[in-house]
Amino acid sequence: MRYRILVVAVLAVAAGAMAQQAKKKPGGAEAIGYDDTPFLPGGKWRVHDIRRPHPRVTAPGAQPGAPPSDAMVLFDGKDLSKWLGRAGREQDGAAAEAGWKVENGYLEVTPGKGHLMTKEKFGDCQLHVEWAAPAEVRSSSQGRGNSGVLLMSRYEIQVLDSWQNVTYADGQAASIYGQYPPLVNASRQPGEWQSYDIVFEAPRFEGDKLLKPAYLTVFHNGVLMHHRMEVVGPMAHRILRPYAPHAPEEPLGLQGHGDRVRYRNIWIRRLTGYDQP
Numbered sequence: 218m219r220y221r222i223l224v225v226a227v228l229a230v231a232a233g234a235m236a237q238q239a240k241k242k243p244g245g246a247e248a249i250g251y252d253d254t255p256f257l258p259g260g261k262w263r264v265h266d267i268r269r270p271h272p273r274v275t276a277p278g279a280q281p282g283a284p285p286s287d288a289m290v291l292f293d294g295k296d297l298s299k300w301l302g303r304a305g306r307e308q309d310g311a312a313a314e315a316g317w318k319v320e321n322g323y324l325e326v327t328p329g330k331g332h333l334m335t336k337e338k339f340g341d342c343q344l345h346v347e348w349a350a351p352a353e354v355r356s357s358s359q360g361r362g363n364s365g366v367l368l369m370s371r372y373e374i375q376v377l378d379s380w381q382n383v384t385y386a387d388g389q390a391a392s393i394y395g396q397y398p399p400l401v402n403a404s405r406q407p408g409e410w411q412s413y414d415i416v417f418e419a420p421r422f423e424g425d426k427l428l429k430p431a432y433l434t435v436f437h438n439g440v441l442m443h444h445r446m447e448v449v450g451p452m453a454h455r456i457l458r459p460y461a462p463h464a465p466e467e468p469l470g471l472q473g474h475g476d477r478v479r480y481r482n483i484w485i486r487r488l489t490g491y492d493q494p
């Protein structure tokens with residue numbers, strides 16, 4: 218008897234809840250949004266705003282690390298068609314032919330062939346890069362698997378074999394070179410493939426004036442290294458190099474530092490804001 222009363226009570230509560238829900242969501246257009254809710258800060262969109270544009274559909278890569286459908290693939294293991302060479306200084310050296318070796322699905326830094334720079338230019342972006350330091354360990358500190366990912370040809374995320382290899386902290390793998398060490402050392406052994414996932418906000422200039430510095434967020438092998446860190450200035454060795462105005466978009470670079478570091482699966486996405494379907 219008591220059980221029956223309980224069942225009836227539960228059913229009554231459930232029916233009430235359904236009626237309430239039906240009142241709030243009668244179906245049709247109202248079921249996917251509202252036009253009578255409070256405005257979010259800024260006053261443009263309401264909470265659950267039915268008029269708010271829906272994000273475009275982007276298919277994720279088939280496996281973790283694979284390019285999503287809206288990425289620009291910069292290297293897919295086959296050729297250097299998206300790249301040029303650059304001799305001399307990373308940010309303003311002379312243009313050259315892209316001369317790094319491509320084989321077995323990866324490209325390899327080729328000593329004497331300078332840096333690689335993309336033909337296309339980028340500003341704010343999400344970047345995925347996979348790399349491997351030479352399996353054969355020959356040197357130490359900065360001489361061991363040195364290369365680098367050069368955002369806008371000048372803001373460097375260091376590539377280095379930092380597996381049981383001591384160097385200055387702000388120069389080890391995943392450092393913002395010469396500025397910030399990574400939060401932790403998540404390096405794999407030399408010869409193993411590693412990944413960088415980078416979110417980069419380009420600096421903004423007005424004439425000679427810096428309006429907004431660059432910011433970097435970096436994951437190394439899936440581990441957070443930098444969380445929207447303010448970049449001090451362009452990469453430099455033993456000095457602080459101040460910001461110097463440059464174009465809103467510049468080539469992405471890979472540093473040729475004399476060590477045969479390998480790269481594969483490089484893709485990039487330009488960042489867009491909210492409500493831009």
Ligand code: MG
Pocket residue numbers: 363364365373375376472474
């Ligand atoms: Mg380097």
